[in-house]
Amino acid sequence: MKKRKVxxxxxxxxxxxxxxxxxxxxxxxxxxxxxxIITAVYITYQALEKEPSMNKLGDFIEFITGYIIGDLLTxxxxxxHSILCKYIKKG
Numbered sequence: 001m002k003k004r005k006v007x008x009x010x011x012x013x014x015x016x017x018x019x020x021x022x023x024x025x026x027x028x029x030x031x032x033x034x035x036x037i038i039t040a041v042y043i044t045y046q047a048l049e050k051e052p053s054m055n056k057l058g059d060f061i062e063f064i065t066g067y068i069i070g071d072l073l074t075x076x077x078x079x080x081h082s083i084l085c086k087y088i089k090k091g
Contacts, residue, residue: 008058017059021066022073029074 008014020042028035042063046056 004054006054006058006061008061010058014059014062017062018066018069021063021068022070023066024063025067025070026074 020038024035024038024042027038043060046059049056051059
């Protein structure tokens with residue numbers, strides 16, 4: 001049985017996938033519909049791209065990694081914002 005290897009973070013070509021995931025998550029805070037459209041277009045593009053399946057999976061993992069980073073950034077921002085608002089109201 002032939003082993004298949006998922007190729008993730010294989011060089012400079014990985015950066016746009018991560019950045020697009022990050023951008024998509026940040027946009028979800030302000031323009032959710034656009035974020036959904038970008039995600040749908042990205043998934044469709046990956047499905048139609050002439051590339052081995054394992055490479056496509058790696059690209060999707062890179063996209064999700066960027067999305068998770070964006071989620072962590074936006075979650076912390078919301079938390080810090082809520083703390084500042086409570087502090088300002090008390091003062």
